[in-house]
Amino acid sequence: MQSGMDMFSGILRKVMGRNKAIDDAIGDDEKAMLEGTLDELSKSLEGAMEGIDPDQRDALMAQFEDGLAETFAELGPQIKQGNDELLDQARNLLAKWRRRVALTGQEVSFDVLNDFTAERDAVEAEGKSYKKVDKEMKRLLKQDEKSRTLLIKALEQTDDADLLQTIRALLDDGADPNQRSFLMDAPLAYAYERHRFDAMQMLVEAGADPDAVGWGPLQVAIAWGTIEDVEAALPSDLLMRPDEEKNTAAELAALVGDAEKTKLVMAAQLEASGADGAEAGDALHTAIESGDVEVVAALLGADVSVDAENQWGQSPVWTAANMHHIDVLGLLLQHDPDMSDVDDIAAYQDDPAAKLTDDGTPEVVVVARMLVEAGWDPAQLDSLNADQMRFVTGACLIPEQTVTAEDFNSQSVPRYGSGNPEKVDHPFLREMIRTGKSGYAGLQDYGPEEDKKAFPRPATWSFDRFGRTTTRLPDGRWVQIAGEHEDSYDPDFNIYNDVVVHDGMGGVEVFTYPDKAFPPTDFHTATLLEDSILIIGSLGYQQDRRVGETQVLRLNLSDFSISKVETTGDAPGWISRHEAVLEDDRIVVSGGKIQTARDYEDFNGRYALYLGDMRWEDLSTG
Secondary structure, eight states, X not given: OOOHHHHHHHHXXXXXXXXXXXHHHSOHHHHHHHHHHHXXXXXHHHHHHHHSOHHHHHHHHHHHHHHHHHHHHHHHHHHHHHHHHHHHHHHHHHHHHHHHHHTTTSOOOHHHHTOOHHXXXXXXXXXXXHHHHHHHHHHHHHXXXXXXXHHHHHHHHSOGGGHHHHHHHHHHTTOOTTOOOTTOOOHHHHHHXXXXXXXXXXXXXXXXXXXXXXXXXXXXHHHHSOHHHHHHHOSOTTSSOOOTTSOOHHHHHHHHTOHHHHHHHHHHHHHHXXXXXXXXXXXXXXXXXXXXXXXXXXXXXXXXXXXXXXXXXXXXXXXXXXXXXXXXXXXXXXXXXXXXXXOOSOTTOXXXXXXXXXXXXXXXXXXXXXXXXXXOOGXXXXXXXXXXXXXXXXXXXXXXXXXXXHHHHHHSSOOOOSSTTEEXXXXXXXXXHHHOOOHHHHHHXXXXXXXXXXXXXXXXXXXXXXXXXXXXXXXXXXXXEEEEESOTTSTTOEEEEEEEEEOSSSOEEEEEOOTTTSOOOOSOEEEEOSSEEEEEOOOXXXXXXXXXXXXXXXXXXXXXXXXXXXXXXXXXXXXXXOEEEEETTEEEEESSEEEOSSOEEEOOOXXXXXXXXXXXXXXXXX
């Protein structure tokens, strides 16, 4: 019999081979990562797969194949776009390095060194894959590493505290501050990469040429001069030119952290470019990344727009929120910024809940509260960042729970409630809500060894879900309704029918229901009314979908009971993944998907549910 690894890898190759576009979209690194994941999965299933009935095993593998194909179909374009961007960056860097290799040993200016247009065209024309481009870059980088001087190595490797003393000693021993590496990087470039302006100053005073990093008198004045020195250096033909770190003069001033110089240089840059402030985003984002409130205020005072995007199209609020610079975020929010692109609030944080304010609150929670109070809708969180909702609701503030083996055995399997509602309060559930762990992670962390190896096995309860709704109540509580975990081929696949209520401060209540009162529901909408939440639509399990009907349920906020809402009129059908908008006395639903007798199809209709008599009306035919 094939081993688990052979079967899973075979399915991976088969699914990717069906669609050349998807196959091309998945790079070698991604393939290796996927195969590594499948290898770990197969190791945990190897013993159980041997004893399983062949027909059942084949059915399970077929489910896995279908689910994998669906996942690749959804993610393939995104992966391809990411790989295309990575390849473009690699081509650009390779072209730059080829240019520099061709100039090795020559005395060249910054402009000549960084003019690699012809080389870029040549690399593009070669049509090399990322793998081949990367191979050449690694070869050049290896030669460069061998060529680096003691001064360069010190600038790369010395601890911050010892850097100046080490550089001083090397310069006193005769180290050349202008000796470049194989790829024509000067020592000054290494100091600049670390943003050690004091080390750069020491090198310049020892004879290093500032032109090595694209600096002229203006940049030198910004880094080490007075405001009068900066004024004297203006106007400058280097005002708009990006330097070695791709900073314009205004961005450099923001990086240095001098508000007065930043405002002066930015005003000159705006005058020179004729811009209205929208093109000055990179300088604003540089100041935001540094957490410098004074410089950010200076830039806003110089008429830089609070919505000025950086080179990646991100807004200032996005940057401040993700850097968790609370004071800067507060300043930006005072200027009524556009927050429509804030789809992530922890992009640069490995463990967002671990970084605390002075009063012990996770910074990410403070950021989320500030955004919500300013009108941000947390539903904007990208699907890949849905787990960040626990920072919004305060779930991450739930005290850490001690979960025993007995707790796991009695609480880990999803179950329906016995009352409408039944309130449950268990350590395992609270810990899974606090951490947002997957069912698999919960099993590995708390389950017995025999359960980890069992296959098939019961699903493990998880609060890591998609197709769930999160609604904020006027009193500050958050209500999260149902949702699903994993895809149908996964052992932990489950569509839930529970309601979880957070007080925003780490308090949590979990309500479960009989499936007849609240069927397993996902990809629905939740519309807040005065005393209830109206739950419209669902995807649900295949066997529960009622073609032509529309599921409408009411969650009573006084006791959290759920009741079915009887509706009349022309209902849209079994809709899911749709939008619902409250308009006066009606809820208008549109978009998403609909289950028909033929297939699961796009839903192009627009329907209104009138709240007075719970009557549906088809607006798309009017």
